Amino acid sequence: MIRRELEGEDPDRLYTVTRGRSRADNDDLDLVTLIVSKAEPVPGMQSEHARILQICRSPTAVVEISAELGLPVSVVKILLSDMLAANQISSRNPSATRAGAAQLPDAAFLRKVLVGLHNL
Amino acid sequence: MDSTISDQQSRVPLRSTATEGLKIVVVGGFGVGKTTLVRSVSEIRPLSTEEIMTQAGAGVDDNSGATGKYTTTVAFDFGRISLDEELVLYLFGAPGQERFWFLWDRLFAGTLGAVVLVDTRRIEDSWYAIDRLEHHGTPFIVARNNFPGSTRDLAAVREALSLADDVPLIDCDARDRNSAKRVLITLVNRLYALTSARETL
Numbered sequence: 001m002i003r004r005e006l007e008g009e010d011p012d013r014l015y016t017v018t019r020g021r022s023r024a025d026n027d028d029l030d031l032v033t034l035i036v037s038k039a040e041p042v043p044g045m046q047s048e049h050a051r052i053l054q055i056c057r058s059p060t061a062v063v064e065i066s067a068e069l070g071l072p073v074s075v076v077k078i079l080l081s082d083m084l085a086a087n088q089i090s091s092r093n094p095s096a097t098r099a100g101a102a103q104l105p106d107a108a109f110l111r112k113v114l115v116g117l118h119n120l
Numbered sequence: 121m122d123s124t125i126s127d128q129q130s131r132v133p134l135r136s137t138a139t140e141g142l143k144i145v146v147v148g149g150f151g152v153g154k155t156t157l158v159r160s161v162s163e164i165r166p167l168s169t170e171e172i173m174t175q176a177g178a179g180v181d182d183n184s185g186a187t188g189k190y191t192t193t194v195a196f197d198f199g200r201i202s203l204d205e206e207l208v209l210y211l212f213g214a215p216g217q218e219r220f221w222f223l224w225d226r227l228f229a230g231t232l233g234a235v236v237l238v239d240t241r242r243i244e245d246s247w248y249a250i251d252r253l254e255h256h257g258t259p260f261i262v263a264r265n266n267f268p269g270s271t272r273d274l275a276a277v278r279e280a281l282s283l284a285d286d287v288p289l290i291d292c293d294a295r296d297r298n299s300a301k302r303v304l305i306t307l308v309n310r311l312y313a314l315t316s317a318r319e320t321l
Contacts, residue, residue, distance in 0.1 A: 034139065
């Protein structure tokens with residue numbers, strides 16, 4: 001566990017990035033939801049939004065966007081939630097495992113995972 | 121943002137056909153080799169990011185003031201494996217200590233399964249992680265990262281961990297790609313066995 005003060009990360013900046021919110025409106029966004037841009041950055045756009053549109057020209061997981069921007073996952077989810085609402089991006093949500101930890105994926109799906117791992 | 125152009129060029133984009141992200145979590149104590157294992161099989165250099173721990177979940181001591189909820193973060197790292205045209209597996213290295221589990225539901229709900237990476241010199245580091253995985257109902261296997269000088273046989277490790285007989289326990293070398301790959305295959309085989317058992321009920 002790495003616990004530390006937010007080095008060099010001005011809390012006010014996080015507050016500004018999210019316009020004061022701490023939770024996304026859209027709860028469907030998972031760490032591994034894949035985001036794809038539907039628009040190009042335009043001048044005057046919030047810089048984080050512009051970066052996200054650049055990064056997501058190819059599908060990119062929420063957690064990768066978080067790492068690229070150097071922003072906490074929940075902050076990125078708030079940004080993405082706004083951009084989804086504005087139809088600037090689309091999302092590809094995980095289906096097989098979404099129902100929660102108690103639910104196992106089906107055998108056919110796991111076979112695909114195994115084939116992929118064997119082919120590494 | 122202060123990323124340079126070379127940063128952006130070092131990104132390895134996913135295939136445009138990728139549709140489905142999967143999660144597997146590698147849990148273990150500090151220095152047990154989580155990141156090493158992730159690096160061994162990942163198609164990208166492992167990346168690191170963080171999540172905010174709120175006062176409500178974490179019991180952060182000083183949460184006075186308007187920005188109190190932003191006082192603490194938990195960092196974790198991850199790698200990525202494209203399994204086929206559609207499936208992308210994300211491997212997360214997660215610290216096993218107590219405070220981390222406050223974030224489990226938010227970050228790792230829907231995880232396929234977990235690998236508990238064990239260093240037999242500090243076996244007690246793993247007890248809490250195993251307890252928490254059982255609590256969350258997350259299927260898991262245990263892999264002993266073979267450090268030089270760890271001579272205990274696996275039966276003794278199983279006993280020390282009070283591990284049920286049906287939970288796979290294997291040796292691995294986290295630095296070795298094939299060994300890391302075998303750890304993942306062992307986990308997915310375990311999931312497959314659990315699923316098959318359920319489907320034949």
